[in-house]
Every structure is written in C-alpha cells, then in structure tokens.
Amino acid sequence: MDEMTRLRELRAGAPAPDRAALAPGRQRLTDAIAGGRRGRRPWADWRIASAGAAVAVTVAALLGAQLLDASDPRGAGPATVAGDLDLSGPARTLGRAADFLEGLTPPPEPRDDQWIYTQGAVGQLLLKTGDDRAVEVRREPASWTPYGSGAAEKDKSDDDLSARETYRVANALPEDPAALLAKVRERYPSGPGAPESEAAQTFRGLNVLVESYPLAPDALARIYRAMATVPGVEITDHLVEDAAGRQVIAVTREEEGTHQRREILLSPYDYSYAGMRFVVTEDHEMDLPAGTEGLDRELFAGDVTLTEVRTAAAVVDAEGDKP
Template sequence: MDEMTRLRELRADAPVPDRAGLAPGRERLTDAIAGNGGRRTLALRPMLRDWRIASLGAVVAVTAAALVLTQVVGTSAPEPSAPATVAGDLDLSSPAVALNRAAVYLERQEVPPEPRADQWIYIREVDGWQEQQWEELPEEVRKKTPMTYSPDQWVPYDDKAAENDESDTDYRTARESYRIAAALPEDPEALLARLREVFPTGSGPDGPPEAEDEHTFRALSVLLESYPIPPDALARIYRAMATVGGVKVTGHLIRDASGREVIAVTRKYDESDSRREILIDPVDYSYAGNRDVVTRTHTIPGDSGAPDTVQKRGDVLIDVARTHAAVVDRKGQKP
C-alpha cells in the first residue's frame, strides 16, 4: 500500500518491526519543514489513511531530529465510565449485540440527499497530540512551516483532482466514499470483500500484506472516517464489522479526547502490543473518533542516542475525537 502523502504517517527505519503505535501528524510536520506545498492547515483531510505505517520509535527519532523534541510520551488511559449512562438501552455485552442494535437504529433514520457537487464537508476533531506538537515547535521552525495547526477542516465534496490522484490507495474523496458506502451489498461477507478491494493491503516497502481480518478492520476504519455516510449504509457496515475475527467491544463507555462517553469497538493489531479502537457515539451511533491503546507494557529502544521509550499497558498512543461533522455551502462556514 502507498504511504500517506499529505496527512499522517511516513514509514521510517524503526526498531520495532510492526507498523502500529504511530503518532499522527508526523509527515505533515516533517514535510512542512522541508517546504512542501502551499500554506494549509495540518488537519487537511478528514480521513486517516494508512495508520499502520510507523512505530512510535520512528516518531521519536524523527521528532528528535526534525522538531528538536526528544521524546513522545503516551498519556494514560482514562478511567472507564459507568456503563450505559448515555443511551438507556445500550447493551455492550458483545460486538454483535452492540453493533446490530446500532444498525437497527440507523435503518430507521431518513436518508438525506447526497451533497451537491459545490458543497463542502466541515470536520472538527480534538487531537491533543497534534496540538501539543504544534505548540512545542520552536518559533523559528513555525515561521518556516507552510502549515498551521487547526482542529477545523473543510474539504470539497466534489474534488476531481484528488479523485484522479492514485498515489495513495487508502485515500478517497468525500464523494467517492459516500458512493462506495451507498453501493455496499447487504451480505456482510460480500461487503467486507468489497472493502478489501477498495482499500488494498500492503506490499513491498510498506511491509507484507496483512492477514484478512486485520486488513478488513483497517478498511472499515478508513471508510468510517469519511463523512457523510448514508445511515442505511452505516447500518450495513456495522453489521458486517461485528463479524470480523478478533473484533471486541469494551464492556463500558470510555471517555474520548473531548471528554465524551463513547462506545469503543476494538481489535488488537496482529503483530503489535496495541489495539485499534473505533469510537461510536452511543446516542446516534455516528463515528466519533479513533484511538490506539497499548495492550502490554514494553520498551522501545531509543535510536541515535534517544532514550528508550516505555509504553505501559493502557497508554493511549492516538486519541482523536470527532466533535462536529456537517455538510456546508462554503469553505470556512460552520453549522
């Protein structure tokens, strides 16, 4: 799979062979220092693409070298909240129960019209790691950086130039994602097979191909970050996600980066000591963000003189909360 070209991670020579545990924003900052592109916001596109690419050790090395920062420190996971405090009929006893209940709710919702070609997608996401990295950049580096950090982002719904860019096999424009989701079949097995075709697995310098279930969960994660997705299509996606091997649901609501209580649908990376979490709003079952959480305490050796990094079980490596998403008529407009 191609590396992300503009938004998140860049494969680096890291001491840890797996590609999980990455910290977001790395390529945007390093590319910025190199002077790539015109001025734009760090949060340029609403979809996270290949979040498997770099280990935390690589992030530490690049941060130390390029950003004059010496270490990335994971934050501790928040204490679990009381169960079912937001949605009265919430049942988190299993992925099948939780996701099928969400699907039933979504199937009852009216499907809004597809956005017009001249409209924009507004996304606001809370990402403390990105904000911290931007704040810690030396002033002289910021002045040379053709980007700024902002939690708000706008992307055109109809972006023909991006649609014609085949350099990143994970990236799809908002319109492409909407139509991919709307056309997904009802049968869960067929739906998942289709997503694996749309978002192919890695090969060559980006690492060996993923096992089928890990590939499937990544493909689901990528599509779910797009906006909008028709509610009936989201229902089919949730039903299919419940059938993926290794998928679990946390038996209690967790607090996301914005402090909200959300559902966490999880799957451990096959070759890593961390798990991916897809966050879902327990009221309307919309996509609410994503996390990477350490599953076993371990040490990542430092590179080029950098100190070792200890990742403790429960540390949160990625914590992104989507707080707003809407279709708007122009760039800069907020609902």
C-alpha cells in the first residue's frame, strides 16, 4: 500500500471537498506530526489547517480582488509594491507592513448581501524514505460564502465567526498591542485539556484572525504591530517559496513540544495574507495516534508537513461570481 493511500486512511469517511468534514482528519495528521504531545483543539485550531475556510483574509483585496501570482505584478524585480523589503526582524518587517497599510484608503465594508469568493490549495508531505520526499499539493475548489446574511452565521459557534462578525471584531481591537493580544486570546481560547503556552495560543489566534477576509487595512495594521510583540515570533531573513511557487515573507514561531514551527506567509508586494505552513525544526520519528498503523517515518529538519495557500480572494455580488 502506498503512503498517500495510508494518509487518506487517516481521514477515512471524510467526504471531500467539505473542509469542515476534512478537519478532524487533518488534525489527526497534525497531531501525529507533533508527536502526540499537544492535545487536540478540534474547535479552536482546525481553521489554521484550512486554506480559505469559510472566511479568509488579505489586504490586497481591500483594493479590489486579490489574485496572487508567483511573480512581481509590476515586473520590478526585488522591489515591491509596498517598498523595499526589510526582513531584519518582526518589529521592522511588521512595523513596515503596518505603516504601508495605514497609508491605504479603506474601502467600505461589504454589504450584507455580498459574497466572499476564495480559491486556494493544500499540500501535505508525501512520506517516503531517503531522499524521495515531496509535498503533494492539491488545488481546492473555489468557494463562495455569504458575507453577512443569516446563512453566513447559521449554526456558528462562538469561536467560528462569519466574515461580517470577524470584520467587526477586528475593527474593535484596541490600539495598544498588549490589550489587543489579550482580546485575541479571549476570542480564540485553548481547547479543554489542550496545554499550550500563552504565546502559542496568541500566535495561533492571530493566524486565525489574519486569514479572515476581508479586514480593514487599519485593523490589520494594528494586528501586525501586536504580532511583532509576541514572544518567540521571528521573521525568516529571506523570502521562502510557498506551495504555489510564490516568493513570500515567513512570520514564524516555534510550536513548543512539536519539533516544528508555524509560519504565517505574507505577500512581499502588499503584505496581504498568502497562506500558512508547518515546518519541521529537528529530525525525529513521527508518532502515530494510538490504534493507527503504518506511516511510521522519520521527519527531517526543513520538511514542510502541512501547507495551505490562498491564491485568490474577492468580495463579489453573487454566488458563482468571480473577479
């Protein structure tokens, strides 16, 4: 039996492409990669492993539609729409991002009868021995979610907000970074029996928040300034390649006890959200959940175990519309 067949067995019974149904299977794989040391947060963490799940986020689309590409849209080489990059650290990089966003003219909030269109891709590590290792990337179907109608908020739990609710939550976040991060932890708490540090909870919550689409640019600016103050947050000092082949900024933080780090990926052209991924930080054997056979493999530092990217997002007038 090949490795991808075994991977699919981990989420047997989860009908694609419904992300809510796939979430438990993805969480089991993530828990396995983590070595079983982190408790499951089925209601608080699965959205981190869902590219463009009901609500996804970017800033470029605040100027229209976000249609991300691997190349500089202006053909201007290393310079960016946002200006020359500074990847020297979180304060400089995210501070510059916030300055850029604060200079934008915010568009009006979407109307309640409008829809959120998103497109993305998901990649998981194809586990093989030796050097034959790769991430299998699967393009996700386009999705349309009502922005503010009753359907958008029907059967939503307190931690799983509609696009309209998240937009307004973000707008209400305070200017002070410490107060903002406290509000994020309140909105995205840890699950029962799921130990994590305050900093880990904060970065996870910020990951959920910045994926949301759309956000006002000044709200995202406040979020980025606060993100820079989270203990352990770093900026990779060079652009990295995401699962769509694009060069992106990586905002990173080590996930305690998991042999991996979480990376929030941003466009170098306008600091919009591009995706996320988990990257192995040290060689280790992957432990499987109790009762699961197969898939015992050694993971190596640098392996990308799970990645998701968003390649397009826009506010549209009707379900089925595209920008």
